[in-house]
Amino acid sequence: MDCDMEEMSADNVKTSPADHLQQWSQWQLLDSILPTGGFAHSSGLEAAVQARFVVGPEDLKFYIIQVLENTGSLLLPYVYCASKFPDVESWFKLDRLLEATLTNEVSRKASASQGSALLRVAASIYVEIPSLKQMRDTYLGSGAASFHHAPIFGLICGLLGFDSSTSQRAYMFITMRDVVSAATRLNLIGPLGASVLQHQIAHVAEQMTKKWMDRPVEEASQTSPLVDIVQGCHGYLFSRLFCS
Amino acid sequence: MSGKGGERGERKMETGIAAVEKVGGRSTVTRCFSKYPLKLIVPNKVGSSKTDAVWIYTLSYGGGIVSGDRISLSIGVGDGCTAAVTTQASTKVYKSVDSKCSEQVLEARIGRNALLAVIPDPVTCFSTARYSQKQVFRVFSDSNLVIVDWITSGRHESGEKWEFELYRSTNQIFLEEDQPLFLDSVLLEQASTCSIAERMQEYHVIAMVIILGPMLKHVQNQVQDEVKKMMSRHFRVPTPTAGHYMRSESQSGPTRPALVASCSAFGPQAIGVVVRIAAVTTESVYMFLRHHLATLEPFLGVIPYG
Numbered sequence: 015m016d017c018d019m020e021e022m023s024a025d026n027v028k029t030s031p032a033d034h035l036q037q038w039s040q041w042q043l044l045d046s047i048l049p050t051g052g053f054a055h056s057s058g059l060e061a062a063v064q065a066r067f068v069v070g071p072e073d074l075k076f077y078i079i080q081v082l083e084n085t086g087s088l089l090l091p092y093v094y095c096a097s098k099f100p101d102v103e104s105w106f107k108l109d110r111l112l113e114a115t116l117t118n119e120v121s122r123k124a125s126a127s128q129g130s131a132l133l134r135v136a137a138s139i140y141v142e143i144p145s146l147k148q149m150r151d152t153y154l155g156s157g158a159a160s161f162h163h164a165p166i167f168g169l170i171c172g173l174l175g176f177d178s179s180t181s182q183r184a185y186m187f188i189t190m191r192d193v194v195s196a197a198t199r200l201n202l203i204g205p206l207g208a209s210v211l212q213h214q215i216a217h218v219a220e221q222m223t224k225k226w227m228d229r230p231v232e233e234a235s236q237t238s239p240l241v242d243i244v245q246g247c248h249g250y251l252f253s254r255l256f257c258s
Numbered sequence: 259m260s261g262k263g264g265e266r267g268e269r270k271m272e273t274g275i276a277a278v279e280k281v282g283g284r285s286t287v288t289r290c291f292s293k294y295p296l297k298l299i300v301p302n303k304v305g306s307s308k309t310d311a312v313w314i315y316t317l318s319y320g321g322g323i324v325s326g327d328r329i330s331l332s333i334g335v336g337d338g339c340t341a342a343v344t345t346q347a348s349t350k351v352y353k354s355v356d357s358k359c360s361e362q363v364l365e366a367r368i369g370r371n372a373l374l375a376v377i378p379d380p381v382t383c384f385s386t387a388r389y390s391q392k393q394v395f396r397v398f399s400d401s402n403l404v405i406v407d408w409i410t411s412g413r414h415e416s417g418e419k420w421e422f423e424l425y426r427s428t429n430q431i432f433l434e435e436d437q438p439l440f441l442d443s444v445l446l447e448q449a450s451t452c453s454i455a456e457r458m459q460e461y462h463v464i465a466m467v468i469i470l471g472p473m474l475k476h477v478q479n480q481v482q483d484e485v486k487k488m489m490s491r492h493f494r495v496p497t498p499t500a501g502h503y504m505r506s507e508s509q510s511g512p513t514r515p516a517l518v519a520s521c522s523a524f525g526p527q528a529i530g531v532v533v534r535i536a537a538v539t540t541e542s543v544y545m546f547l548r549h550h551l552a553t554l555e556p557f558l559g560v561i562p563y564g
Contacts, residue, residue, distance in 0.1 A: 064493050066514045067459075080457065087445060114438035117532050119522035221451065235426065235443035238457060239464050243534045246520025250489040 032175075039140070039174050044184055046191060050131045055124045056196035056256040057081045057189070058245025063200060064252075067244055074202055075211060077241070078193050082219050084238040085189045086226030088115070089164040090182050091234045094227060096168025097181035102149045106158075108165040111231055116162070120248045124258035129163035136170045143173045182227045186219050199255060272330050274298050276314055276343075279336035285312050295319050296329045304342075305559020311340040313558075316378075322350035323389070326358040330365075337369035342558050348379040348410070351389040354423060359388040366394070368401040373473060375404040375554065377547075377562045380463065380540065382410045383422035392428040396435065399529070402471030404554065405429060406547060406562075409446075410540050411455075411462040419462065420454040423447070431470065431530075439525050440468065440532070460514070461536040463543050467550070470530035477553045478523075478531040484550065485521040485533060492518075517542050 042048065059077060062068045068077050092108055099105075116122035137146040153159040164185065171181035190212065198208045236242055248258050273296040277289035292298040297317040304313040316331065323329070335341045351360055368374045376393070383389050395403055407427055412418035424447045431440040444464070446454050458464075469478050492515050517537040524530050533550075537543045547563040555561045 061493075065518065076456075079452070083452070111438060111441065114441045114524075117440060117442050117522060117524050118520070118534075119524070120520075122522075122524075218451065233443075235428075235445040237445050237447070239444060239446075239534065240458065240461065240518075240536055243518055243520050243536050246522055246534060247489055247493070247518070250486055250493055250520075252490070252493045 036175055040176060040180075040184070042139070043136075043170065043174070044188060044191075046195065048135060050128060050135055052128060052188065052192045053195060053199075054257045055128065055192060056200070056258065057193045058120075058241055058248065058258065059193055059196050059202075060200060060254055060256045061247045061251060062241075062244045063202065065244055065247060067240070068202070071203065071207075071211075074197055075215060078190065078197075078211075078215060079218055079222075080238040080241045081193055082186060082190060082215075082222045084236060084241050085186060086222040087237040088234050090185065090223070090226045091229045091231045092162070092164035093168035093171070093182050093185045094178050094229065095231055096165040097172035097176065097178040100169050100172025102145065102152075105149070105165055105169045106153070108168075108231065109159050109162050112162040112165060113160045115234060118242055118246045120246050120258045121242075122160075122162075125163045126160045127257070129161040129166040132163065132170070133161055133166050136166075140170070140174065146170070146173065179227065183220075183223050186223045190215070190219050196256060272332050274316070274329070274331040275333075276300075276331070276341075277334045277336070278312055278339045278341045279334075280338055285310050285336075285339040285341065287312050287314065290314075295324070295327050296331065298331075305555075309340075309556065309559035311342060311373075311558050313342045313344065316343065316345055318349065321347070322352050323360045323362070324352050325355040325360055325388070327360045328363075329361070330363040333364070333366040333374070335366070335368045335372045335374045338371050339369065340373040340375075340557055342375040342377060342562070344376075344562075345378040349381045351381060351383040351387045351422070353384050353386040354388040357388065359390055359424065361389070362391045364393040365396075367396045368398070368403060370398045371400050371402075371473070373402040373404075373471070373557055375558060375562065377404065377406045377551070380408040380410045380465070380543075381425075381427075382412060383425055384412060385418050385421040387422040388424040389422065390424070390426040390428075393430070395429075395431045397431060397433055397439075397470070399433065400472055402473040403431070403468065403530075404470075404474070404551065404562075405468040406465065406551075407468075408463060408465035408535075408543065411458065414462055420446070420458050422454075429466070429468070431468075433525075440470075440530065442466070442532075458536075460538055461518075463535070463537045463540050465533075465535040465537070465543050465547075467533040467535070467547070468530060469532075470525070472529075473557075474554075477551075480553065481533060481550050482521050482523070482531060485519050489515075489519060517546065519546070 068074050133150050137150050194208050194212045197203050198205050274292040279288045287300045299315040411420045426445045428443040433439045519535040521533045544563050551562040
């Protein structure tokens with residue numbers, strides 16, 4: 015632990031200006047104000063509430079933790095690989111694999127929708143990375159790619175120069191951010207209560223990140239079958255606020 | 259029956275091999291090899307003799323899978339043939355000794371316009387068991403496939419509920435050799451933060467049903483419609499604002515569904531459908547399977563799980 019701290023300060027001293035500039039890009043990427051449409055998705059929380067899987071605050075906390083676990087086990091490998099090999103060819107392979115892996119239609123469509131929006135926004139913002147726009151132009155018309163969220167997120171992080179550990183932790187963060195936000199919009203919890211909850215489970219999110227990080231995509235698996243089933247029920251809801 | 263000498267290399271790897279081909283215009287098992295701990299049984303006739311289908315039963319010696327067992331089965335279904343692979347009873351996976359994991363692997367090739375139905379009884383892992391299962395299917399665009407993959411929580415009569423250490427089930431479908439069509443892996447492992455039992459709540463069975471191929475389009479459509487109708491019942495009543503829910507935790511009202519399922523299309527032109535189910539009782543899943551796979555009777559000769 016102490017060694018890591020020393021290395022970090024040494025790096026800061028060496029690469030300070032670039033590192034500081036990177037933080038602006040990083041914060042912008044993780045800011046909920048980025049127009050990627052993440053707020054249209056509840057990670058199955060809306061269906062969970064209507065099916066009475068989430069009835070009280072303890073259920074909500076448990077549900078969010080299950081979502082984080084499933085995100086870690088199923089999607090972190092894609093973020094990891096895309097951030098480690100942030101080139102278009104590798105990304106495309108990951109996109110195809112994830113298309114076959116997201117067998118839940120609701121989460122598959124949500125992933126494609128969020129990934130497409132993220133790429134569109136990133137291509138506009140990060141003009142210093144022309145490959146983003148090029149890749150979008152190449153694949154958008156052909157319909158060959160689905161633009162799934164996790165690989166796109168990992169790719170952008172990699173191209174922006176974030177290390178793969180930060181990229182994976184960031185993906186878990188935005189997942190947690192969006193479910194907690196969905197909980198407030200579903201009136202399950204108030205904005206202050208949501209912020210308290212988010213901080214309370216941060217250490218669990220970190221545990222999950224450490225547990226599932228740096229794995230190959232061949233190991234990607236689902237660990238919360240109930241969450242997957244409930245999320246898949248989103249299309250059966252009588253009335254809904256969210257897309258998924 | 260044993261394989262020929264030339265395939266000795268293959269035999270070392272595999273505990274079972276079966277091939278189904280057309281002989282005299284009828285689906286016929288032309289090759290059937292098995293060795294301990296696997297036994298393959300091919301009954302002469304299952305169901306109506308008008309139906310062109312062969313049934314292959316897989317059995318484990320001792321009625322279950324023992325810690326450290328490795329079972330691998332290779333099945334080939336020739337063009338235009340129909341085959342069903344099933345079990346005689348649920349597959350029991352006994353407790354792990356020295357943390358050893360038991361493993362079952364199935365590799366199947368399904369020919370053009372052929373149908374393979376893998377319709378076993380569920381897997382039941384006993385307390386502390388460690389079990390891994392992988393099924394890889396290679397199909398053509400006009401191949402047809404039915405896969406049922408399911409697990410119960412253990413010997414719940416003895417109070418065992420999700421007490422095994424590790425269960426992993428991987429199902430992969432590849433189109434035209436190498437194009438990934440369906441890649442799924444479920445991993446249930448006891449964790450310090452959350453036990454499997456906590457994660458599964460009151461549900462004792464997890465099941466997945468895959469229906470793929472042009473010959474089974476009507477089965478797919480029916481399953482999708484019926485699962486939607488069945489589940490919509492639970493969501494039909496518009497909920498009051500959720501704030502109301504959070505206030506009254508001990509509400510008397512509708513409870514969680516005893517069987518919850520969702521159905522998704524997958525693949526180019528929605529060539530397949532996957533249903534995932536969680537249920538409180540094993541019997542309710544048997545009923546679900548009997549009902550939704552009944553339309554397979556003309557293909558297989560009997561109603562699966564009938």
